[in-house]
Amino acid sequence: MFGGGAFRALTSVLFVATLCVVAGCSSPSPARTPTPEPVAGPLQLTAPFVIFNPVPPNPDPVSIPLPHGSDDFLELFATNAPWPIAAEHVDAFMLFSWYVRIYADDDELRTVIQGLEDRGIALALGMEPLEHPDPSECAQTESFEGRFDLEQAERIKALGGTIALIGIDEPYAFAHKFDGPNSCQRPVKQVAEETAAFIDKVRNLFPDVVVGSFEPLWTEPLMEPRDYEIWLDAYKEAAGENFDFFNLDIAWDQWDPAVLGPILLEVEKLSEDRGIPFGVMHIGPPGNDVTDLEWQREAALSFWRYEEQFGGTPDIIPLLAWTDHPYRVLPETDPSTHTSLINQYFGERVSLRLSAVSSGEGVTASGRLTTKDGTPVANAQLLVTATGSSSTRQQLSTTGTVPEGVSEALIAIRANTEGGGPGQVSDVIHSFSYTAGSGNAVPNPSFANGLRDWGFNGSGKAQIVDGPALLLTANPAQSVALDGARFAVDSGAAFDFAVTASVAEGSARTVVVSVIFFGSDGSELSRKEIWLEPLSVSLGEVRTDATGNFSKTVNLGVGTSATIDAMYQGSLSTWPALSTATTR
Numbered sequence: 001m002f003g004g005g006a007f008r009a010l011t012s013v014l015f016v017a018t019l020c021v022v023a024g025c026s027s028p029s030p031a032r033t034p035t036p037e038p039v040a041g042p043l044q045l046t047a048p049f050v051i052f053n054p055v056p057p058n059p060d061p062v063s064i065p066l067p068h069g070s071d072d073f074l075e076l077f078a079t080n081a082p083w084p085i086a087a088e089h090v091d092a093f094m095l096f097s098w099y100v101r102i103y104a105d106d107d108e109l110r111t112v113i114q115g116l117e118d119r120g121i122a123l124a125l126g127m128e129p130l131e132h133p134d135p136s137e138c139a140q141t142e143s144f145e146g147r148f149d150l151e152q153a154e155r156i157k158a159l160g161g162t163i164a165l166i167g168i169d170e171p172y173a174f175a176h177k178f179d180g181p182n183s184c185q186r187p188v189k190q191v192a193e194e195t196a197a198f199i200d201k202v203r204n205l206f207p208d209v210v211v212g213s214f215e216p217l218w219t220e221p222l223m224e225p226r227d228y229e230i231w232l233d234a235y236k237e238a239a240g241e242n243f244d245f246f247n248l249d250i251a252w253d254q255w256d257p258a259v260l261g262p263i264l265l266e267v268e269k270l271s272e273d274r275g276i277p278f279g280v281m282h283i284g285p286p287g288n289d290v291t292d293l294e295w296q297r298e299a300a301l302s303f304w305r306y307e308e309q310f311g312g313t314p315d316i317i318p319l320l321a322w323t324d325h326p327y328r329v330l331p332e333t334d335p336s337t338h339t340s341l342i343n344q345y346f347g348e349r350v351s352l353r354l355s356a357v358s359s360g361e362g363v364t365a366s367g368r369l370t371t372k373d374g375t376p377v378a379n380a381q382l383l384v385t386a387t388g389s390s391s392t393r394q395q396l397s398t399t400g401t402v403p404e405g406v407s408e409a410l411i412a413i414r415a416n417t418e419g420g421g422p423g424q425v426s427d428v429i430h431s432f433s434y435t436a437g438s439g440n441a442v443p444n445p446s447f448a449n450g451l452r453d454w455g456f457n458g459s460g461k462a463q464i465v466d467g468p469a470l471l472l473t474a475n476p477a478q479s480v481a482l483d484g485a486r487f488a489v490d491s492g493a494a495f496d497f498a499v500t501a502s503v504a505e506g507s508a509r510t511v512v513v514s515v516i517f518f519g520s521d522g523s524e525l526s527r528k529e530i531w532l533e534p535l536s537v538s539l540g541e542v543r544t545d546a547t548g549n550f551s552k553t554v555n556l557g558v559g560t561s562a563t564i565d566a567m568y569q570g571s572l573s574t575w576p577a578l579s580t581a582t583t584r
Contacts, residue, residue: 042208043092043122043164045245045277045315050345051124051165053094053320054329054338056103064102068288068324070338074108075330077115082331086342087119092165094124094320097145100152106159113161122164125153126214129168129198130175130191138184143174146198157205165210166202170249171195172215172231179221188234196239212245212316214281217263219254225266232274245277245316252302253285261310268312279316280306282341286323292336295325297569297576300344304576308349317345335572347573350377354579356386356564363583365564366551369544376548377574383567384539386554393430394535397498400528402436406517408486409434411442412527414512415460415472415480420531421510425460425474427532428502430467434487434515436495443485453485472511480511489517501532508533534563542566 043049054076055069075081093116100109116123128145153163175184175191199211215231217223228246236242248267250260264280271278282302284295299319306312319341332339354367363386369377402409411432415425431446444453447468456462458481460474472480489495497515511532519525539552562583570576 043210045210047277047315048317049091049245049277049279049315050089050342051092051094051167051279051316051318051320052090052342053096053124053126053318054326055096055321055323056099059103066098066102067322068327070321070327070329072328072330074111076339077111079118081115082333083329083339083342084332086332086339087121089342089346090119090121092122092124094126094165094167096126096322097128097149097152097169100125100155101145101148106155109156109159109161113156113159123156123161124165124167125149125156125163126167126169127153127198127202128171129195130171131194133184139182141174141178141180141183143169143171146194150198150201153202153205163202163206163209165212166199167212167214167247168195168199168243170215172213172227173218173223177218177221177223177227188230189238192231192234192238195235199239210244212247213243214247214249216249217251217255217260219251225263225270228267229270232271232276236274242274242276245279246271247279247281247316247318249281249283250302251286252283252298252305257305257309261305264306264310264312268314277315279314279318280312281318281320282306282345283320284323284325288324290325292326292328295323296336296338296341299341300570300576301578303345304570304578308575308577319345333572340572343572344570344575347571347575348372349575350568350570350577352566352568352577352579354564354566354581356562356581356583358561358583362553362555363562363564364551364553365539365542365566365581366549367566367579367581369548369550369568369577371574376544376546377568378544378546378548380544380548380568380571382542382544382550383569384542384552385536385565386539387534387536387563387565393500393502395498395500396530396532396535397496398528398530399494399496400515402489402491402493402495403517403526404491405519406489406491406525407520408518409489409515410486410518411484412514412516413462413470413472413480413482414514415458415474415510416476417458417479417481418512419529420512421479422476423510424476424504424506425472425478425480425510426504426507427472427511428465428467429470429472429513429532430500430502431469432484432500432513433498434495436490436493441487441489443487451482455483457481474510486518497528497530499530499532503532503534505534 055067056073057069057071058066127149128143130144131146132144171191175186176188268278282299284299326338329338348371351370357364365384369380414420416422432442434441447470450464458479460478460480462480463471465471474480499513509531512529514527514529516527517525537554539554542550542552544550564581566579568577
């Protein structure tokens, strides 16, 4: 199963071991009488070449550690299934090999084979090329199902199917790069040679099969462009030919776009230099804490980022899933279904222009949404937020109840320690407030008496500046800790805790301030924390008018400098778009 994040790698040992119990990995499939293979030439990977790979429904989520999948998956193959437009765009429909091994009986596979043939869509299979490792060498992870996946290819052929394309599932990452417990970390040459030998066996069954390599882009262990250069060249040396295409599987939510963009463009170029068509997987966030519609929007945002924000020019468009969502693939007219994502990719690309102007305590965001040819996108809803910059004084607050047995508390400030940072610190704290039905209980809360009542420790700096206010500065290797004087609190009382601060750009979450509660013996019982980070304020519903224009004003309080972020989430027929502006 393809998966972009490091967490996916870290769970692979348990995941694969459980699958082997469920799927019977240790015993071969029963022999089948071969069916003559239809005569067909190799696929032409004409850009944009779309690979669609939805997840089938999990028949037993309790026992089988695989995603929930789309409940209506099999409806895709019915004669009048409601995805006629999307189906026209799909060049290859990829099945997971584990689906064939575990879920699909012969009748179901025949339905899939016939449904794709009726639509003129090529059948593809994701495959793990390596053999199970000896347990004395290393633990089995993803990519180690070689002979069992080969059996499934034989089974598909016996049922009258032709596998026109295979996606090789991440052997470089899992057999060489992965550094988890008891990982294999085999030499690249060995991994490439075993992969090439596996592909030779697949070509004995399907001589014209097109072979692509899928590899993840991990943050841990870090995968860099040089890794893919090594892998592609090692495979060519072992096989005597390049892969037919190369795709990256990205955990989009784990990467800073400013870092990710240059990496993707570099990998695209090194693939292009070798004459290998390139693409990146478009997939929504993992986990079950999003809706299908949210999953779809994040997947669409990934192709906006790659092509519009980063300037990528892919040949292959893999619209895949390997998470619980989406729960439905049909109909294509519903923006929350997986087939609608196909149509959205082929929809209109848009231009979102944005400006921000400050006046007094208000910030006005305005702009225009059009298609690339200048046609207004009317009545479109935008998500717009304003985030205060380093010159914006903002109040961050929280509430709670004093724990039982507590009679004293103090305010603590921590920078690059006790959970804060590490990072570059340059924050200003103007005042604190702790109230529980009466006045502010914090001694010297606004630093009117300098650092009296505030004990300092650390290698960074804490100094009083005009205001007065407390300026905290530190580099990532330095820390700052201040404890205020203790004050009396009432056990069981409700309280409000607030800090007024100015948080510098790049300094977010390097500083945490807390109310620390102490028991009768003087030891800490608990604390309530506030992280210093720029406060984002939603501008509420913002819609374009008939000319595609929009404007909205928000009051940020004291200070007027801000960054405005606007997002258009797209529609069934338009791409999403993001835009950022700073006040002037």
